[in-house]
Amino acid sequence: MGKTAMNVLREDIIIDWVTSQLGIQKNDAAFFEHNETKIVINVDSFESTIHLYPFVPLRIAGRRAATGSLSDVLVKGAVPRGILTAIRAPATMSIESYKEFYSGIIDVAKRYDLRILGGDTDIAETGSLRADIVVFGFAKGKIANRWGAKPGDLLAVSGRVGLSSILYYYYRQNSVNCSITREMLEEYGWGQLPKPAEWLALKENVHAAIDNSDGLALSLHYLSEASGVKLIIDHIPLHPLAEECIPKERILDEVLYNSGEEYNFIFTIPAEEESTVAKLGFTVIGKVEEGRGVYFRDGIEIKRIGWVGGAGYNKRR
């Protein structure tokens, strides 16, 4: 890392500093136990200049914002129960737009049976739309931490990867080999999370888990680093539209490095669970070995590149 990079305000540098200052182990959500009740709680922010593509309707953006926060709680193995939401909107925004965004949060609450318990509202003269969304839930049994992967485990994911890569490609290049449809945007808003009941049944056997918010490659690296293991990838479940919309020679790089916000659950589990994993609709993408780093089976390295707040996509650490 260059000398100047140290002085730049970047999400990864800040997170390294704050977690080491406070002795926090990097995980997707926080865990708190009180009188034998296990509470899993998370906050994630949405800010329109960072998270809102101009072609995404506000209701879908509201869904994506709430889903991003909920995903961290569910992936740890808790049943999400409630939401608090603090929203700061500019007075330049119409009340209809505000309601549209908030309706997206309500959509997520309905889908996952969460109660919106309250929040906070601020109106500023100008500027961006911002929402800080807290989701909490209760866990029974095991917490699926980011660490704990063991050599010999299978590596698996929920859903498909690459829908968000299409949107980022379109945002950047202003064209893709397909039209951006309402259905694609709807699917992006809901993410690629598994069904809660299925995940909660499986998680008792899961060794380590993370959700894909910052891109497939970077999420795999975070999982590998947290457990001190090597990950070998032999198959990526590409979203069929990624194959259709992104130029063939760019697909793999876009899906690995310019993805994220899809919230696929990425986890490791003992090899004897393979048939259960498949039956529940997850895809085995590789395995865990002793060592460090993330590689394809042929030995080609998957780089530690993805979304880093303050740097954007594709900046190596």
Ligand SMILES: Nc1ncnc2c1ncn2[C@@H]1O[C@H](COP(=O)(O)OP(=O)(O)O)[C@@H](O)[C@H]1O
């Ligand atoms: N401002 C902060 N104060 C304390 N801990 C933080 C802060 N920002 C991030 N963290 C912690 O750093 C870790 C990684 O955060 P993050 O990358 O945002 O996770 P995720 O992608 O799952 O939302 C988490 O354990 C989170 O709680």
Ligand SMILES: Cc1ncc(C[n+]2csc(CCOP(=O)(O)OP(=O)(O)O)c2C)c(N)n1
């Ligand atoms: C205008 C715009 N640029 C880029 C993106 C892509 N993008 C923004 S944030 C992000 C990663 C997720 O970030 P965050 O919500 O901070 O999630 P966390 O890692 O904290 O869960 C991605 C892939 C976008 N959605 N909109």
Ligand SMILES: [Mg+2]
């Ligand atoms: Mg976060």
